[in-house]
Structures are given as C-alpha cells and as structure tokens.
Amino acid sequence: MKKLMLGNEAVARGAYEAGVTVATAYPGTPSTEITENIAKYDDIYSEWSPNEKVALEVAIGASIAGSRAICSMKHVGLNVAADPLFTVSYTGVNGGLVIMVADDPGMHSSQNEQDSRFYARASNTPMIEPADSQECKDFVKEAFEISEKFDTPVLVRLTTRIAHSQSIVELGEKVEYSLKEYKKDFNKYVMMPAMARKRHVEVEKRMSKLREFSDNTSINRIEWGNKAIGVITSGAAYQYAKEALGDNASYLKIGMVYPLPEKLIREFAKEVDKLYVVEELEPFIENQVRKMGINVTGKEIFPVIGELSAHIIREKILGKTTDVNKVSSGEIPGRPPVLCPGCPHRGMFYVLKKLKLTVTGDIGCYTLGALPPTESMDTCICMGASIGMALGMEKARGKDFSKKTVAVIGESTFIHSGITGLIDVVYNKGNSTVIILDNSTTGMTGHQDNPTTGRTIKGEPTKQVDLVKLANAVGVDRVKVVDPFNIKEFEKVLKEELQAEEPSVIISQRPCALLKSVKYEGVLRINNEKCRICRRCMSIGCPAIVDKGEYIEINEALCNGCELCTKVCNFNAIEKAGV
C-alpha cells in the first residue's frame, strides 16, 4: 500500500514495522511529529519525557531490558542528551536502540544551526541519513538491524526538509520481534573506569567493523551518469543535487554518514573527472574525504550557512542561473510570527514593558515577546537558561539590579531544565524573581502534554506536577499564582516580588487560547463614538487590532474575543460586536 507521509510520520511507521515497543521524546521542531505519530500505535509504549536526557535514559533502559527502543529529539535536544549518548556508545545495547535527531539548517524554528553529524564522530556512534520519506521508514528499520548486529546505538539524522516534507511511502509488514533475554552483566552495563577501559577497546573494534560495513551496505550507493562531474552527497542535499544536475553528473549517495565508506569513495573519485562534496552546513563529509588524500571541491564554493538549494548547486557547478521576472515591489514589510490573538502571555508582556524590566527569557512561544511591539525580552539562549542567567546578572550587578530583573520561562521548559536553575537561586542566596508561564500545554511545538498538564501523550489522565508545592519544596517561600489577564493584580504582585529580598516565583496561569477547552465568547469591535484614538490598546500588540490612522479597527477574522484589550482601554470603547 502506498501512502503520502511526512518524513517524521514515516520514521514512526519504520519504528512500528521494526517491532519497537518503547518510544520516548521531548517535543522540538522539526522532530515532534515522530513521536506524535508513534503514539497512535497501540502496541508501542510512548511518552513525552521531561527532557531529552531523561528520554534517552528511558530508551537505554528499555534497550538493555531487551526491547527495541527509539528516542527522538531536535538537534539542540541532543546537547541535553549528550551525556548518556557518549556512554551508551560504550555499553552498547541489548534490544536495538535508535536515536533520531532532527537538524534545522536555515533555523526555521531554532536558536542555532548546529550540525549534529559531529556527535556521531565524537561519540563513536554510527549515523545514517535518509533523503525522503521512503528512506525514513526503510533506514529506521535498517538502523535497528545495525544496532543489534554491531551492539551499538545508532543515530538517524533528519533535517527540516526531510522531516517536514511529505512523499510517497510503500508500507511494509511489521517484523516479529520478541523481547531479548535480559542478563545482568556489569562488565557491559556498569561504566566504572575498570569496565569502561575494556569497553572502549570494544568500541574501537566495533567502529572498524562498521567502516567495513559502510563500504558494503546498500544504503550507500553510486548512481552513474555523466562522469565529468562526480557528487558525493546525502540527505536533502542529494535531492537538490539531483534536481540541479540530473544526468549531467554521477552521484555517490551516502546513507551512512558515519563512518563513511572509504573504499567506495576512493572508487568513485577515481572514475570521475571533477569531484564535489555537496552537503548542508559544515564540511563534515568533505573534511574526511580530504583526509583520505582525495582532491575535492566543497565549501570553497558552497555556503556553510543556511540551507542549500538546487539553484545554488546549479549556479556553482554549472554556472547556470534561472531567469526571473522582476517586480518593482518597493519595500515589502516583513511578517514575523506573533503571539496569537487571545494569547495569555500578552497580558504579562504588557506589564513587563510598562515596568521597563530586564527580562531573561527562554524557549517557547513567549520568546516572541522579544519582538515589537512588546519588545520586553532581553535574552534567549537555550532551554532553561532564563533562571540561571537572572541569577548571574544579579551576582554581576548586585541586589538593586535584581529588583529590576525577572526570568520568564514556560511551564514545560521549567520542567525540562528550569528546576535546577531555581534550586541554584535558592541555594546560592539569590533574590531572583521567576515568572513561570503556565498555559496548560507545550505551545510552540503544537500542543503536547507535559508533566504539569495531568495527561500523558496518549491523553490518559495522570498525576500533575504541582508547581506551587515544587517551588516551596526547593526553598522558595514566596510563590504567587496570578492570572496574566488581570493586569492590575499582575502588576501589583510583580512589583512586590521584585522588591522582596529573597527568591520568588510567580505562576502566570491562563490556558493557551488555541486549546479546544478555551472558549471566549464573540468578537469585539471599537465603538468609534467612544474611542479617543489614544492607541493604548495598540500597546498590547494584538494582531487583531489595526491602526487605520484616523481610527482603530478590530479585525473580526482574527479577534477571538479574549477581552484583554478592554482592560487597557480607559474609555470603555471596546465592546462585543452585535451588542
């Protein structure tokens, strides 16, 4: 049966067909849909883990216990999970273990464009890279075979254009996989120095076998065309190269990006007149090919920044450009993403801006609060960073600075890696004020449940982390829960907590406006007789409120009736439409 599938959905199908029974992840674009789709298979246990490190640890446990396990994350998530990765490379596996990592060249939805292939080399873990949805499914199945055959975890790397492109997949049968026997074996699974030294030897032996495997596996293949141009490539870059060069070139399409098939590369290089490596981001393949003593052209003509495209490749290799009809468009205003109409964060940002605070920010929808018109976020580094950074600012600039500084972090991000920062504030006698934005969901990645929502990935009810008790338990005595749409109360509480010379936590609690359970009644409109065009309503930065110059208008196609704007209007000029 043929089906049109997103790369991520095809990965999920591959995991199912491979007989996986445990799947873990922390959501992160562009990897999220892998585990969302796995959760639809009843015979696979799946979970949203609190963070990627825990996700990988659960998957490692499942693997050692004898089942096939898959763990998925975005590229920066692998930084969080790097600690277990480097050591599970030593222990190896029992049931197959596959780690999905989705890179984001071009940073469609990320804070950096790191190239995760280097993790494969640094941790001595084989890595394979599919180039379309069919390969996503097939390579994941193959990854489980490699994992068990070579006693190793296997990394499978996607990029945004593979993860988020749909293409046709021929579905296969689910393999019969029975739980492997679990045997206590401290020489293999307890990594203390004496055992780890022995395991490192095994790792090196394994890598040498994998190098041989790479030369013989069908996931690395040569497609002969015109031999004047030879292209070594993988993943999305392969598709761009084929589009750009067609039969004018020959291709060595790499499926196993680490370890590389050295013999195959040498054979290919010998046959072609001019050899190129076409890869996105860093010269990962190119540098290894150069190290083999092979002359190759790569990053001296291709960018290391952003995504590649067929046009870039065609222009750099063939010197051809596409004729484009020019339009004298004048200045085209950008359309950056914005907080949605009805977003609970908007009330908070209104207050933060009003009080002119220094705001250490974090990763989530609320990062958008850094952009105009709210412009009230000073920093965004990584998941959980806001709290430690607020403490750092206080330690650098003193108590008075801390009274004008606040850390802002979403509830899912707080669970992910904000808790340890909060403990640091308490333990090291900071005065930081932390706002936890509790909107009852993981918003930016598209509404996943998390340990504070009271539901599992499959929607089953479960225990709910009590953020108030949690803050109390780590030693924060001042914890307040406030509705961010109650602007006056929010401002009052925030001022008090900033002044307090001890740590405080404010839980800004209101559900995401896009949740099905949230219902605001009726759209709003401006009563032009009452409106004085003071533009105070504009300061909340709602995309539904439009400045028409001579009057203010509410866009009824966008307004969801949340009424936040009515709370900042001094003239009662905003009312329900149709009243």
Added chain:
Amino acid sequence: MEALNIMIVGVGGQGTLLASRVLGNVALKKSYDVKVSEVHGMSQRGGSVVTYVKMGEKIHSPLVEKGEADIILAFELLEALRWIEYLKKDGKILINTQRIDPMPVIAGKAKYPESILEKIGVAFENVITIDALGIAKECGNIKAVNMVLIGLMAKYTNIEKDIWIEAMKETVPAKFLDVNLKAFEEGYSS
C-alpha cells in the same frame, strides 16, 4: 505528465497546510510522484508561511525556487507580492484579495504596500483574483477560505474535478466536510 510546481503562500492560521495536503492527495490519486513541503513551529503563529507541492514523473527537491512555480495560490495580497518572483514567466497566480496587516504595519513601523495587483500585473499576464473570504463567509464558515481557493485552483489544472473532491473527503475533518465542499464548489464555479 509535465511536472507541476505549486506554491501556497499565506499567513499562519489561514489553513494553507490543509490546502497543501489536499493537493498532495490529488497527486497521489493521479499516481504521480509528489512532494509536499510544509512549515511548522516558529514559522506559523501569524507569520508568513509557504508550502510547496510538486508533482510529476519523478520529484527530487521538495522546494520550488525563484522562477519555477507554475501556479502560486496566494491566500493574502501582501504574501502574493512577497513570493511573486517565484512564479514562472508564463505561470498563473491566483490571489485572494484579503488583506491581513503584519505586525510591523500594525505597530506603525512599516506601510502596507499600495496597488499590489497593479505591480504584479506589470510583470505577469495570468493574474486571477477572488474574494475568498467573502465567499467563505457566505458558505457559513470564514475558515473555509482555503477550500474556496482550492476550488479556484482546480479549475485551472487538467485534473478531473472528482479527484479533487475525493481528495478533500479524505483530508478534511468529517464535521467540516459539507461547508468545505460547498466552498470548493463556489471557488470552482467562480
């Protein structure tokens, strides 16, 4: 068949993703090779969004690049202008005349460009406009803008109408199917 490159451009939240999925299913039903490239995450949230649908004998790159689109389906005026150079010289652009101000315009930091249709008309011959929002409203749901536009586009391809309707039935959630089918018909017969 000749490869068909389609771009769907609009504003996050307008339903461009569902429209591209209908197109993907149309291609599958015609047994063409197809790729649909979507955007998720930060790119949504009211931001400028673009999805690519390519169908033909064999599709490699999932992206449509400048000067390559046979059809651009623009859900919003300004987005039509933003992506216009992606249209082939003899390509068609179908434009929903709806205007959604981006935040820099709302905040008074930029101006919404004037006479967008005229500017596009100078460089391209095949410009078709429609008030999809008005039609969707008449059909009973302003969110059906996407299917009005799909209907309009169906008219300009060589693919049978039945195939489009079948693809919609498989893609659109059941409870919204009736209003969406109505919207499709209105777009198709406009």
